[in-house]
Amino acid sequence: QVQLVESGGGLVQAGGSVRLSCVASLRTFNTYTMGWFRQPPGKEREFVALITWDGDSTVYADSVKGRFTISRDAAKNTMYLEMNTLKPEDTAVYYCAATRLLRHTTPADYNYWGQGTQVTVSS
Secondary structure: OOOEEEEOOEEEEOOOOEEEEEEEOOOOHHHOEEEEEEEOOOOOOEEEEEEOOOOOOEEEOOOOOOOEEEEEEHHHOEEEEEEOOOOHHHOEEEEEEEEOOOOOOOHHHOOEEOOOEEEEEEO
């Protein structure tokens, strides 16, 4: 059974930083592109960032470029999202997801999902 488990969310002030982690039970973790998505209150789930299976390529949503950094540690089957200079509009439930497709930013293209972790940014 595949499991993705996020952690690291919480309440932070605007301008602050948070690091999210996603531990994957995927036996072949190194063959999956991993992505972060978020769902703000009352809105649809949206793409945040992705990192390809080999870690060589990353893609970011325009809204987070220069502020967020995605990375992965193959030895730990773990993906991270370093979030800096947070804004109130970053408030959302953040989800990690896995796909065998390269550089896809559509939620429907991801096969496995975590349960989500809440990040709240206060002004």
